[in-house]
Amino acid sequence: MKKIINGKIYDTTTAQEIASDGFSSPGDFHYWEEILYRTPKGNYFFYGEGGPMSHYAKNVGNNTTSGSSTIWAVSEEEAQKWLAKVSPNKALELFPGLFEEA
DSSP states (O other): OEEEETTEEEETTTSEEEEEEEESOTTSTTOEEEEEEEOTTSOEEEEEEEOTTSTTOEEEETTEEEOEEEEEEEOHHHHHHHHHHHOHHHHHHHSTTSSOOO
C-alpha cells in the first residue's frame, strides 16, 4: 500500500517492517493489525487494518460498517514509545542507549 502524506511517499513494499501488534485473524469482525515501518530515508509510519467491528471500521451507509486500512506517518519518538510497549527487545535493539537501567 502507498500513501502520500505531506509530500512524502510512504510505501509498505519499499519500507522495512519493524514490528506489529494486533488482535485475532482477518476473518474476525474485531480483527485489527498495526505494523510499524521505517522508510529507506529513516521515516516511520504505520500501516493499520481491521474488520468492521474494529477501530478501523468505516461507515458505508444504511447503518453498515466495513473494515478498512490506512497508513499514517509518526515521529521517531512516537515509534520508539510504541515499540517499547509492543516489543521491548526490538526497541532496545533499534534504539540502543535510549533507555537506561532502573
